[in-house]
Amino acid sequence: MSSEIQVPLPALERLSTYIRCLMELERSEVESVSSQDMERYTQVSAAQFRKDLSYFGEFGKRGKGYRVSELRERIAAVLNIDKEQQVLLVGAGNLGSALIAYPGWHYYRFRIAAVFDRDSEKVGSSIRNHLVLDIERLEEIAASVGARIGILAVPARDAQSVADRLVQAGITGLINFAPIKLHVPRGVTVREVCFICELAVLSHQVHHPAEPER
């Protein structure tokens, strides 16, 4: 376990925004950043940014800002993305293929350990060097890989049954792209990626252009 620091969920979500921004800055070889810079990049206020960092101790220097690489490492430790983690991906359709093609996996040290599908036409094919495995092998592979995280890129009608299998196989964290509320036992965390929710929020915003930023 990388970090014992417990952070409230809204702060965690902001940390995930900060680290994404810090990774981009690092790739652009920016060495230091102020909380005001961060406000401009992330739309989270400088005050909120400093407050969020206080969860794991202050280490910026007043007037000098933060060292990008140090801050990125600290946040990575809090998010537990400072060591390689195996994830299982279920669903090798368009969405699954788009996820496999996502270029940022290694920055976050996630590794797609296995890709599953139930469609016999997909099983045995390869997507960017990931062999698509029969969903029937899920339990066996999950046990051998020791993954905690599973990603559901399956249609809504299959999402609950696949989630049940993943949980049975020891997965305790699920990312769900299907537009359906999953029922999982206590101790299992589900995070929904709901793009239509983003679109609904945007719909309000484009009709209210003076919307204050958070």
Place this chain on the structure above:
Amino acid sequence: MSSEIQVPLPALERLSTYIRCLMELERSEVESVSSQDMERYTQVSAAQFRKDLSYFGEFGKRGKGYRVSELRERIAAVLNIDKEQQVLLVGAGNLGSALIAYPGWHYYRFRIAAVFDRDSEKVGSSIRNHLVLDIERLEEIAASVGARIGILAVPARDAQSVADRLVQAGITGLINFAPIKLHVPRGVTVREVCFICELAVLSHQVHHPAEPER
């Protein structure tokens, strides 16, 4: 414009969660719902739920709960998703195809008015009855459709230039799936769909299973 009510962003984001849940309840023919039920479904506290609804006037009955369809309609009006809206989709690869296949568009009254790509092999093909158009026609089509919202399902390297064109063409709201920070003029809103951010948050959560729910 459906609603003049201005709602702070965090509340807006919760409204998008509530309405998704209410749509599911409606499809399951559930007629009324209490704030406690909503807490169970959405993990947002009943108190927060009631507070969020207070932005647009109280209309639940103590002890009787809320009528699902009425509440769904009210929130839809606040989100401005109570009338059909045209959206432009740029990128007809795996992600774009997955978005087109998303089954929930009509519940939110969004309509994909046009799909664009720059790849000549994709242009002219159809994805679920959407003809893929050459990106060179973006300005012409945007003007004729009158869309305000654009969705970027393109690689990171193309995202900024496509965003610039969409903004030039009159788009004021962008959904960005590319892992890159877009620079847009004042008055244009960008919402990022960052699945790896969700994964980073989940990574913390699976290592801290006692995480309190928001």
